[in-house]
Amino acid sequence: MDEAKAPLRIIAHDQFCVEKKSQPCGFVIYGASGDLSHRKLFPALYELFKNSLLPAAFFVIGFARKPWSETEFRQEVAGTLGSSEDEAQKAGEFLERVFYCQGDYDSSEDFGRLAGMLRDLHERFKTRGNMIHYLATPAEVYQMIVAGIGKAGLTPHNTAEGPWSNVIIEKPFGADLVSATALQHAISEHLREEQIYRIDHYMGKETVQNILMFRFTNSIFEPVWNHQHIDHIQITMAETLGVEHRAGYYDCAGALRDMFQNHMFQLMSLVAMEPPQGFDPQLYRDEKVRLARSLRPIPEDRLDEFVVRGQYGPGKVDGIDTAAYRNEAGIRPDSNTETFVAMKLFVDNWRWAGVPFYLRSGKRMARQTTEIAVVFKSIPHSIFPQISANQFSPNVLIFRIQPDEGISLSFEAKHPGPKLCMATLKLEFNYKDIFREEPMEAYERLILDCTQGDQTLFVRQDMIEGTWGFLGKIINRWEAGPGEGLVPYPAGSWGPEASRMLIEKDDRRWIGE
Ligand code: BG6
DSSP states (O other): OOGGGOSSOOOSOOSSOOOOOOOOEEEEEETTTSHHIIIIIHHHHHHHHHTTOSOSSEEEEEEESSOOOHHHHHHHHHTTSOOOGGGHHHHHHHHTTEEEEEOOTTOHHHHHHHHHHHHHHHHHHTOTTOEEEEEOSOGGGHHHHHHHHHHTTOOOOOOTTSOOEEEEEOSOSOSSHHHHHHHHHHHTTTOOGGGEEEOOGGGGSHHHHHHHHHHHSOTTTGGGOSTTTEEEEEEEEEOSOOOTTOHHHHHHHHHIIIIIIIIIHHHHHHHHSOOOSSSOHHHHHHHHHHHHHTBOOOOGGGHHHHEEEEEEESEEETTEEEOOGGGSTTSOTTOOOOSEEEEEEOBOSTTTTTOOEEEEEESSBSSOEEEEEEEEOOOSOOSOTTSOGGGSOOOEEEEEEESSOEEEEEEEEEESSSSOEEEEEEEEEEHHHHHOSOOOOHHHHHHHHHHTTOOTTSBOHHHHHHHHHHHHHHHHHHHHSTTTTEEEEETTBSSOHHHHHHHHTTTOOOSOO
């Protein structure tokens, strides 16, 4: 598009750029033969390496049970990098820094061997003894791994002089408040909070980070960001995918644990939190926790008024016939696991008094989209006798997290011409059109932050406890009665009818369907 005609132009570039330096370190990836390592971690490390964002001094050890030789492991990793032929040399340089340690998570002997390997590689690559341990295994072995590396002397407490040792822990961090607290208790025998990086990959997404920048670097939005001007807020995370190859995990977790306790509440906290005093890891996370603590508990005896729980049946997604959840490979044929949740929430504080937050997330939905819609109040009075105030469309600010990342703001305007006709228009900002670059992949960003000792985008234990605490009543109720409240929806739809009712009974409707 001709830049002069573009609806939005960059008028000042890079006014303020902060770039921190990564420190030399060795990575150990536990669960190196698993899906996450293959799909996300090795490609992310390679991208960072290729773009010279990793420290010059670094190496990677894959730790897993598979009896691979170093050569076999490097071949495996090579297959995940997606590098083209002209990148062969770069990929080769990366692979020269990749090593393998075969071991069992309950074997102190194997962790002892790992410690020996780390000593040699730190010496060879001049990584000063700094380490990142990435737990990419099933959650059941987290405790065992932390105990194993702790006892092998691989988690020295961080000091200013170094060396340091940080541990990245994938979700799920516990399956409820009790197990999350127990896990924390166990790992804190070996780790201090400043060493624990609980990852939520949504926090690494460019569009998610921008929510905070948008709110707190523009003076025109904050004055209207409250119950006086905002009618309600919607957050939708819809996926067209089903459970894919993760049936074992998903059928035990379900949508509430898989998406709400983490991604959904993280997004909600960014939209609703108070401005932190500074962009400092503790101050920023303090505000998120304060928000989590302000969530109004859902009355247990009126759960159905606030929460909808669905499971997909057969249907068509993108025109293709799709099996019911219970017929997917690896899913129990009588499974009562939910694949969809919608929820109406309130935040009990001055800013959000009386403003409902409608949240929904599901698999096998009509379209893949993650977006946040901030719906402003209708105008208070119509100057036109023919139309009442609430017949004008309210202003809606949308953060499109993915795909088609961007922001839009709708407003009313007069349609040109002799008649008095109103139209609803949109101001649109699309990341790719404007910045013309691909956003950094979430895992790359978060791994980079960990090499820089920056915990800002990682989740603190009190947030984990706040969200599990809030969800406890729902979990208990659902676990008490098999299939409690579970309603079906056709694959390829926007979820069960009850989800539509949840919002329409309040005279509102889901946006974007
Ligand atoms: C993961 C969930 O955390 O996030 C998956 O376990 C889900 O079930 C995924 O599909 C969605 O992430 P993204 O980045 O593809 O939106």
